[in-house]
Amino acid sequence: MAKKFIIGVDLGGTNLKIALLDLKYRIKDKNILSTQVCLKKENLISTIADAINKIIENNRIKRTDILGIGLGLPGPVDIKRGLVHFLPNIAGYTEVNFAQILKRRLGLPVSLDNDANLMCLAEYKLGAAKGFKNIVCLTLGTGVGGGIIIEGKLYRGSNDAGGEIGHIPINERGPRCNCGGIACLETYIGNNSILREARRLFRRDISLEELSSLAKKPDKRAQALWSKIGGRLGVALVGVVNLLNPDCIVIGGGVAGAGKILFARLREVISRQAMSVQSRHLKIVKARLGNNAGLIGAAILVKERVRL
């Protein structure tokens, strides 16, 4: 039997990643494009189709050896119908059937899911949450995304829209969120809020990377800011822990790189404020698959759907 492959696609607000993976989820080739440049030049779906064709040709792979295409999208999706309801950070894609359009263009089966769900699936099957059963997975970035594994299976909710940890309110009153909510976790710990607080604190523009290295120096103000972020994340997760009693929480994304202070404060809040039976055996770990988690998750999705 010839070797089989899967194409993984991870669409983000910043980057569009296309990868060729084998059935052991090893990345054999990968291309990264700028989402914004693609949007300016032409239709996004055409760009994705062209990029997929290119990676297939460059690697001289027969179409019959490709199991399918897995696609991670940064917005709420309808898994069965293969469409995206809307993309909060990419205008112009409302109720668009990505799966059908790509399938027609490429003649290959297409599966899609929310990007945070795919990251969660990857960390569960191959990453930091391997061996656990009830898992909550977060990605900290411009948005705060999440995914949930229940009894070893990705839980998507009644309308494929569950897992939105970033949109748990942590106060009755507070900043208005882009989602329409009030005082959502994301309004406090999304990258833009962190940068805004840092600017106020240091009276100049400061990047997340600099904020992280300042904290390591150690700079007291930077440390206090990361600790505050960890505390706020902790309040939302106390609710999640009491509600879902998971055995593992995985935290990934850029801000997770801030490291020790954020995790220390987060663990402190959970061990002090969450209920004892739920928090006693809980593991809180850093994501392990980094930027490739979405691509790997997309490949897992394809393989699990097309049982060989």
Added chain:
Amino acid sequence: MAKKFIIGVDLGGTNLKIALLDLKYRIKDKNILSTQVCLKKENLISTIADAINKIIENNRIKRTDILGIGLGLPGPVDIKRGLVHFLPNIAGYTEVNFAQILKRRLGLPVSLDNDANLMCLAEYKLGAAKGFKNIVCLTLGTGVGGGIIIEGKLYRGSNDAGGEIGHIPINERGPRCNCGGIACLETYIGNNSILREARRLFRRDISLEELSSLAKKPDKRAQALWSKIGGRLGVALVGVVNLLNPDCIVIGGGVAGAGKILFARLREVISRQAMSVQSRHLKIVKARLGNNAGLIGAAILVKERVRL
């Protein structure tokens, strides 16, 4: 084949209920004792065993025709081992193996679970949430309990301690909760908090029943108080809706009787603040099985464990 029966037991902070049910979950006989009186007079487990023996004898049922005993307890439990970790409102029962003790005394199989989980199971199988798939169930009382059905199955969490909706924080700062948490939902909408707010508002002691009838008159202050309670419950449930994307939320317990104002405000907050894909098709309904939900859930637990 002789007719078979199940014994359901529902232990609450106020009442201890024992019922005889048939396999269609119809209650054939029921006794209600005062939990506090039982505690003063003798050991609680002896009282439960005696009450079970009495209901069996009074109904002239052979022990071989009893499928088992189902027991709902108001605290965190270990289902497999059959023990309760502790009972927040009944002192002196830490890590007590109710199932083993009762089984030894009665010579009948015993299953146990958290009382809110059993209420949830009952409302799902026979009550307000019948036909739904992903359900969140709340009981509003002295404590605010909850249960979760995921993909048609009771979800208990990694340590049988999930579903604690009453212990989701709705603010970063706020009142200290009995559970050790800060600003838990229960500290705002548990019966004692409602009574305290009502006393401040009306400058006298006032019961929940009076507060409900005042609201119907309509008394503006009582209406404003119920609306405030609905709003606070709404904030916690916005988080639950965004996280779990359930298709149905069931609300039961005494306070749910306050009726229209509470539900109206709750629905308003969820439709305005929860994410649109999650809230669009969500049903929010009143529990239908009332005080018998726990007993019926206990019987379902027994029947589902002892498959005939």
